Each structure stands twice: as structure tokens, then as C-alpha cells.
Amino acid sequence: MVGLDTRLVKIARGKRLMLLTATALAGIGGPAFAQATTASADTGGDEIVVTALKRSTNLQDTPISISAVTGESIANSGVQSIADLNSSVPSLAFVDGGPSNRRVVIRGIQAAGEPTVGTYYDETPVTGAIGAGNDAGGSTPELRLFDVERVEVLRGPQGTLYGSGSMGGTLRVIYQKPTFATEGAVDLSLSDTRYGGLNYEGSAMVNVPVVNDKIAVRAVGFYRNANGFIDNTALNIKNINDQKSYGGRFLVRFTPTEALTIDAAAYINRSRTDTNAWTLTSGKFKSDALTRQPVRDNLELYSLTANYDFGGVVLTGVVSYLDRDLDSVSDVSRFIRSTRTPAGCAARVSAGQPCSTAQLDNYYALVDSQSTSALFPQQTMKSWTAELRLSSDGSGPLNWTVGGFYSDRDTSVANPQSNADPVTGAIIEPQQIATVRFIDDSLRQVAAFGEFSYDVTDRLNLTAGGRYFRYNKDISGQTTIGSILVGAVVRPLSFVKSKEDGTVFKFNGSYKVTDNVLFYAEAAQGFRPGGANQVIGLAQELTPYKSDSLWNYEVGLKNTLFDRKLFLNVDVFQIDWSDMQITGRTPNGAFAFITNAGKARVRGAELEATIRPTAGFTITGNASYIDAKLRENQSNANVSAPGLKGDRIPYVPKFSAGIGAQYVWALTDTLSGFARIDGNTVGGSYSDFRPTGTFTRKIDSYQLVNARLGVEGPDNAWGAYLFVTNLFDDTAITRAQSSAIAVGRTLVNSAAPRTIGVNVRTKF
Structure with a gap:
């Protein structure tokens, strides 16, 4: 679909075979990308402690489907945001509409509306802004991943501990916290992107104790200027998708007593770019948009976390505030111009009868007055969250967590x-x-949750958890200026309320077959709130929709083998999804909204492994197979092209895999060599349920390879590296879409072309 010639097709096929073969040889998996330097084979050198269960557990002893990517691996593989993690974790994917426009997906639970994956930065859950289409899950905040302790990805519903946004899973970013030692780090890169130009970026961290053993501060800052690679041929602008992002975070740790720890944090993120979508028929990396389409994203997140250890029981309180302003522009010029016909006049002006000469002249003048125009949604989101919980410390046979959330x-x-x-x-x-419409949306949630785990024997553990939730959603909307061209009628301010309460449950059993082999089985429930749309073009513009829910059933096996030289994890699962929320469109195809229609079933398998054949050499990888299909025909009067039983869920590839290999060796008594290669393959998918739908587009499979080669100083105190991303310069299309607004065109997003650069970093 991207017009590759025969030579490029052969190269692509060869790379796919290389990746699949290498993945198979690597054991297919990667539970942690753990300690990516010269990790020793001893027991203590590679344990990763996670806090996914609201208490500390070793990764391989945690009886759920979880991956942990260490901060060291994040730095070594060049990961900058959560969107770069898909090659590191099985079943983790992103519907990629470019910066500030990405949806996180785990295990194929992909849909518009509220997020299907709970995204946390430290203890704070975040969501995107609802936009004009009520799609809060489509613009997940992406903070910079520098100075990170680890990222945890929990697959499957996490509703008992993490709430409504976690029906498909949870993604947790845990940043490094202030320490009572003076330290710092600097990371600088300069690179060049094919079809674009020079990029430069820098990140820095400084940690200072203010009062010994009592108060410490940690400050992080970053700046990135990425040259665009898309040319707008209609406006004659090169590299239109230049991107600038900058910000940082400031953290304070206060430990007035040994039992009490208080962490205060401020996270600031600013991003400026133009959409990185291009038009398939215009040529590779060519856009024919008739307007500029900038994206401006300002995010501020503030949090306060307190932990008090009573001795065997820990009390945790968290309060946070998120303020986000997100503006974007989308070109509608061609849609407006497409209405400039006698038939368009007849349909919009004279009730289907031919327009008179005067009517036609006036109508054409109206169209011409809007012939170069764009939708310009400007949204402001303010969100408060709070959680209070008590947890056991994991020292006894009975472990538990109870709490409340708001x-x-x-x-x-x-x-x-x-x-x-x-x-x-x-x-x-x-x-x-x-024309203009205004929407105000308020979502309030409260919940009480608890999870109890008991070691029946030293090998058998049983866990049960539950969550009671209640939400209230209030939506108001009005259209103050109408337009016959898009079917917008002036509407007075109107209101609609949506509320619901219910419960979700989780049951888990695990058995240690040996000290190094853990078997587990789980059944868990997840849910998402419903709401209402404010939609132009429907008879009832405030259109309600219900919550959706699912059950996930899975079994898994975690293996730690050959004196910890091999970690091999595997699981299989089935998810039954009811009342799924989907995207509908108004009859003229111009406006999207959320509605409920049908059931789906997702079946799949995941593998991940880490292999350390010799000192300094680590191979990691992962793979997933996901079969996500409708179980029944979608039936809803508001959906113009419903999916049919057997249709695949959009943007869910059946197969994906990733592999990384890293080798660190001694060059001299004080210098080490460093080499790393990462690759991933992603299968094909469709942009909508019906493969033959008018606006459905096929997204072809693709493969990406990154490489890094460098020299490191003693104790990894500094390093200098050459790196390349998208080594084979694949035109890897990650998203394709069309609609009535596109007027027959296909708009696509893709990975950046091959980028070659240098990176230097140091810590002190």
C-alpha cells in the first residue's frame, strides 16, 4: 500500500524472516529487559522488585502477567516515551496518531471512549482529554522517560487495584526518587533523519540532599528539537512536522521519621508540532492538507504521596492534580468544497428540489467563504485524584490491601x-x-477496593479481590453558530446525566511446582464508564451510551532456569467483552460519536524470555498471538456500517514480536565496549471492523530495527555511542484512516525514517 518496489519488498521479507528466526532462537520473550549490562549469574544480581500488587514482590514470584522494563534498559535501547515500549512487552500496542494522539492497547482491548488501559506516572492515573468525539483514551499523556527506575506493564484486567481505566491492563511508570546523596546525570544526542534534517536533544538530572537523612530534592529537565520529515505539497512547506518538546519534573522527599516518607512532585511537559499524518496517494511522506494542522499540548501534574510504616502494615495516601490544555487542527477544506454542487445545494437548501439560480449563487458563495477551513478543537482538562490504602508488608502468609479511591x-x-x-x-x-459547538464534561468516580492473598502452603497461594465503584457523568453542550454545510443546527444549552455503580472481582491461584517454576491461573473482571456524546447531526444530539465490561481467563507459567541464565514465561488467555463501546458516525460521515454494539472475544498467547549465555551477553525477546473478533453482528441504529460476527477488532494485529541483544565486553582495564540491537515485527490489521467497508483501510505488517554501538567508562560512569533507528528505513505505517472528511483520500501515520546519530551521557 506504500508503493514499495520489488527490491524493497524482498528486503522487507528478508528482514521479517530474520526477526522471526532470531526471536525463535532467543526463546521468544523478555520478562524484564533486566540489568542490561554485565549482569552476573548469581541470584542477587538480577532480581527485579515490582510493586504491581501494591506491595513489593520479586518479578518472577508475582503470579500475574507482568513485564518490567528497567531504567537501564530504557536508556540503552533509546526509549523516550511509553509509545516506544511496544517492542519490549508482549501484547502492548499503540494506535499511533502521532504526538499527543496515541491510544494504549493491551491484549487487543482497543476501542474509542475512556481508556482501556490504566496509565500511571508513579501513583497518579492519567487519561487523555475527551475531545469533540468523547475519546479520552485517544490522547494518553506521554511524559519523558528519563531517570526512570522501571516501567511495569500488567496485562489483563486490573480493576480491583487500579480501577475503571484498567480493563485491558495497566502501564506504570516509576521514576527515580530523591536520595540522600549528591548525584547527577546528563544525556545529549545529535542526529540526522532521512527526508528531514538535524535533531538535537538533552536531558539532565541533579539530586541534592538538603537536610541529611531528612530532606532531599531531585530535579530533571529535558529539551528536544526533532526535524520533520513530511513535506506539505499544497502549501509548499518542507518538514512540516517539526516537533519541539521540553519540560521536566521536580521532586522532594521528606522523611521526618524512619516510619514516614513524604514525596512531593511536579511534572511539566510542553509539546509543539504539526500533525505527522501524510496522504498515501500524494507520495511517501507527502501531505496535501490545505491548512496547517498544529498540535499544542501543555501538561502539568502535581502529586503528594505519603507512606507510613506501622510495622507490618503500611498506610499510603496519594493526592494529585492534572492540568492539561490540548489544541489541535484538522483540515476540512476538501469536505467543504465537495458540497459545492447543484446536488449539494438541493440537499441543503431546497429540501431535495433543484435550487433556483439565486439560491445556487448564494449557496456557492457560502461554500467559497469556507473553502479553506479547519476544525480547531481547544480543550482544557482539570483532574483531581486521591487514594488512601492500607497494605500488609508481605512478611506473613496472609497479605492484603484495602483502600478507597476518588x-x-x-x-x-x-x-x-x-x-x-x-x-x-x-x-x-x-x-x-x-460553526462552533461547546462541550463541558464532568466525570466523578468513587471506589472501595480490597485484595486478599493467603499462602495455604509454602507452595500454594490463593488470592481474591473485589472493587465497588460508582461514577457520575454530567455532560452539557450547545451549538451557538450553525452551518448547513455540515448539518449543524443552532442548539440551546442542554444537559444529560449518566451514572452507574457495580462491582468487579478477581480470583487467582498459584502453585510453585519447584522453587524456580511458578504456575498460576486467574479470572478477572474489568469495566469502563459509559457516558453521553454531544454530537452534531443526530436527532438527539446528547446521545447516551452504556459502560462496557469483560472477563479475562488465563493460565501462565513462569520459569527461572539454568542457574538464572534463562527466564521463560508463557501464558494463554481468553477475554469475553460485552456491550463494547465503538465509534459511530453521523449520516453525513462528518462527525464521530460513541455507542454500544455487540460482543467480542479475544483469545491469545504470550511468551517472553531473557537469556544470558555468557557474562556481558543478554538476549531478550517477546511475542504475542491475539485473535480478537466479534462474537455477534453489531446491532445499533446509530451505526451506519456495523461489524459482523467474525470481523476482527480494528488495529489489533494477530502476531507481533520483539527481540533485543546486548553485549558488553572489556576493551581495556578501564574501558568497555557496548553493542545492542533491537528489532520488532508487527502484523497487519484493519482500521475498522468490516474489511470491505467504504472507509476501512488495511494496515500492512512492518518490521523495525534499531542498533547502538559505543564505549563506556569505569562503572558505566560515562558512555559515547553511535546509534541508528529504523536501520533499514522501512516505511512502517502504524495507522491508516479515511472518512467523509477525507473525501476519498487515505491519511496515514508512520514511523520516522532512518535516523543516525551520536549520544553521550555521564553520571556523577
Whole structure:
């Protein structure tokens, strides 16, 4: 679909075979990307402690499907945000619409609406902004992954401990915390992207004790300037998708007593770019958009966490505040121009009868006045969350966690269609508005949860958990300026409420077959809140929809073999999904909304492994097979092209795999050599349920390979590296879409072309 010639097709097939073969030889998996330097084979050198169960457990002894990517591996593989983790973790994927427009997906639970994956930065859950389509899951915040302790990915529902956003799984980023020692780190990179230009970025950290053993601060800052690689041929602008991002975080740790620890944190993130979508028929990395389509994302997150150890029981309290302003622009010029026909006039002006000459002239003048225009949604989100919980410390046969959770999220959206300058493509200021609607959305959630785990014997453990939840959603909307061209009618301010309460449960049993082999089985439930849309073009513009829910059944095996030289984990699962929330469109195809339709079933298997054949040499990998299909025909009067039984869930590839190999060796008494290669393959998928649908597009499979070669100083105190991302310069399309707005065109997003650069880093 990207017009590759025969030579490139052969290269792509050869790389796919190479990746699959290497993955198979590696044992297919990667539970941790653990200690990616000269990890020793002794027991103490490679244990990874995770806190996914709200208490500390060793990764291989945690009886759930969980992967942990260490901060060291994140740095060594060049990962910058959560969107770069998909090659490191089985069943983790992203519907990638570019910066500030990505959806996190685990195990194929992919749908518009509230997130299906709970994303946490430290103890704070975050969501995207709802936008005009009520799609909070489609713009997950992506904070910089520098100075990270680890990232934990929990697969399958985590509703008992992590709540409504975790029906498919949970992704947790745990940053390094202040320590009572003076230390710092600097990381600098300079690179060049094919079809683009020079990129430069830098990150730095400094940690300072203020009062010995009582108060310490840790400050992190970053700046990134990435040259674009997409040319806009309509506006004659090269590298239109330049991206700048900057920000940091400031953390304070206060330990007034040995039992009490208080952490305060502020996270700041700023991003500026133009959409990185390009038009397939215009040529590779060519956009024919008639307007500029900038994306501006300002995020601030503040949190306060306190832990008090009573001796055997730990009390944790968390409160956080998220403030996010997200503006974006999408070109609608061609859709407006496509209405400039006698038939368009008849349908919109004279009730289907041919327009008179005067009517046609006036109608054409109206179309011409909006012929270069764009939707310009501007949204502000403010969210409070709080959690209070008690947990055992894991020292006895009975371990437990009980707690309560509260969140209050308010979002305001202004969504005008505004005229743009036909020469520059920029939105004209002051704005010339053709139509505008306003949406205010408030979601409040409260929950009580508990999970209890008991060691029946020294090998058998049984766990049960539950969560009671209640949510209230209040939506108001109005259309103050109408437009016959898009079917927008002036509507007064109206309100709708949606509320629901219920319970979710989890049951888990695990058995240590030997000290190094753990078997577990689990049944767990997940849910997502419902709500209501404010949609132009429907008779009932505030259209309600219900919550959806699922049950996940799985069994798994965790193996630690050959004196800890091989970690091999495998699991199989089945997910039954009911009342699934899907995307519908208004009859004219111009506006999207959320509705419920049908059931789905997801069956799959996951493998992950780490192999350390010799000192300094580590091979990691992962693979997943996911068969995600509808169990019945979708039946809903609001859906114009419903899916049928057997149709695959959109954007869910059947097979994906990743592999990484790293070798560190002595060059001299003080210098070490470093070499690493990472690769992943992602199978094909469709953009909608019906493969033959008018707007459905096929997304082909792709493969990506990154490599890094360098020299490191004593104790890894400094390093200098050459690196390349997308080594074979694949045109890896990650998302393809079409709609009535696109007027027959296919818009795609893709991985960046081959980028070659140098990286230096030091710590002190």
C-alpha cells in the first residue's frame, strides 16, 4: 500500500524472516529487559522488585502477567516515551496518531471512549482529554522517560487495584526518587533523519540532599528539537512536522521519621508540532492538507504521596492534580468544497428540489467563504485524584490491601470550524468561525477496593479481590453558530446525566511446582464508564451510551532456569467483552460519536524470555498471538456500517514480536565496549471492523530495527555511542484512516525514517 518496489519488498521479507528466526532462537520473550549490562549469574544480581500488587514482590514470584522494563534498559535501547515500549512487552500496542494522539492497547482491548488501559506516572492515573468525539483514551499523556527506575506493564484486567481505566491492563511508570546523596546525570544526542534534517536533544538530572537523612530534592529537565520529515505539497512547506518538546519534573522527599516518607512532585511537559499524518496517494511522506494542522499540548501534574510504616502494615495516601490544555487542527477544506454542487445545494437548501439560480449563487458563495477551513478543537482538562490504602508488608502468609479511591475530572471543549489563509494555511486571527459547538464534561468516580492473598502452603497461594465503584457523568453542550454545510443546527444549552455503580472481582491461584517454576491461573473482571456524546447531526444530539465490561481467563507459567541464565514465561488467555463501546458516525460521515454494539472475544498467547549465555551477553525477546473478533453482528441504529460476527477488532494485529541483544565486553582495564540491537515485527490489521467497508483501510505488517554501538567508562560512569533507528528505513505505517472528511483520500501515520546519530551521557 506504500508503493514499495520489488527490491524493497524482498528486503522487507528478508528482514521479517530474520526477526522471526532470531526471536525463535532467543526463546521468544523478555520478562524484564533486566540489568542490561554485565549482569552476573548469581541470584542477587538480577532480581527485579515490582510493586504491581501494591506491595513489593520479586518479578518472577508475582503470579500475574507482568513485564518490567528497567531504567537501564530504557536508556540503552533509546526509549523516550511509553509509545516506544511496544517492542519490549508482549501484547502492548499503540494506535499511533502521532504526538499527543496515541491510544494504549493491551491484549487487543482497543476501542474509542475512556481508556482501556490504566496509565500511571508513579501513583497518579492519567487519561487523555475527551475531545469533540468523547475519546479520552485517544490522547494518553506521554511524559519523558528519563531517570526512570522501571516501567511495569500488567496485562489483563486490573480493576480491583487500579480501577475503571484498567480493563485491558495497566502501564506504570516509576521514576527515580530523591536520595540522600549528591548525584547527577546528563544525556545529549545529535542526529540526522532521512527526508528531514538535524535533531538535537538533552536531558539532565541533579539530586541534592538538603537536610541529611531528612530532606532531599531531585530535579530533571529535558529539551528536544526533532526535524520533520513530511513535506506539505499544497502549501509548499518542507518538514512540516517539526516537533519541539521540553519540560521536566521536580521532586522532594521528606522523611521526618524512619516510619514516614513524604514525596512531593511536579511534572511539566510542553509539546509543539504539526500533525505527522501524510496522504498515501500524494507520495511517501507527502501531505496535501490545505491548512496547517498544529498540535499544542501543555501538561502539568502535581502529586503528594505519603507512606507510613506501622510495622507490618503500611498506610499510603496519594493526592494529585492534572492540568492539561490540548489544541489541535484538522483540515476540512476538501469536505467543504465537495458540497459545492447543484446536488449539494438541493440537499441543503431546497429540501431535495433543484435550487433556483439565486439560491445556487448564494449557496456557492457560502461554500467559497469556507473553502479553506479547519476544525480547531481547544480543550482544557482539570483532574483531581486521591487514594488512601492500607497494605500488609508481605512478611506473613496472609497479605492484603484495602483502600478507597476518588477522582473528579472536568473538561471543557470549544470546537469551531474556522477559516484559514489559503496561502499559508494558518488559522486566520481573529477567528472567522463558520460553526462552533461547546462541550463541558464532568466525570466523578468513587471506589472501595480490597485484595486478599493467603499462602495455604509454602507452595500454594490463593488470592481474591473485589472493587465497588460508582461514577457520575454530567455532560452539557450547545451549538451557538450553525452551518448547513455540515448539518449543524443552532442548539440551546442542554444537559444529560449518566451514572452507574457495580462491582468487579478477581480470583487467582498459584502453585510453585519447584522453587524456580511458578504456575498460576486467574479470572478477572474489568469495566469502563459509559457516558453521553454531544454530537452534531443526530436527532438527539446528547446521545447516551452504556459502560462496557469483560472477563479475562488465563493460565501462565513462569520459569527461572539454568542457574538464572534463562527466564521463560508463557501464558494463554481468553477475554469475553460485552456491550463494547465503538465509534459511530453521523449520516453525513462528518462527525464521530460513541455507542454500544455487540460482543467480542479475544483469545491469545504470550511468551517472553531473557537469556544470558555468557557474562556481558543478554538476549531478550517477546511475542504475542491475539485473535480478537466479534462474537455477534453489531446491532445499533446509530451505526451506519456495523461489524459482523467474525470481523476482527480494528488495529489489533494477530502476531507481533520483539527481540533485543546486548553485549558488553572489556576493551581495556578501564574501558568497555557496548553493542545492542533491537528489532520488532508487527502484523497487519484493519482500521475498522468490516474489511470491505467504504472507509476501512488495511494496515500492512512492518518490521523495525534499531542498533547502538559505543564505549563506556569505569562503572558505566560515562558512555559515547553511535546509534541508528529504523536501520533499514522501512516505511512502517502504524495507522491508516479515511472518512467523509477525507473525501476519498487515505491519511496515514508512520514511523520516522532512518535516523543516525551520536549520544553521550555521564553520571556523577
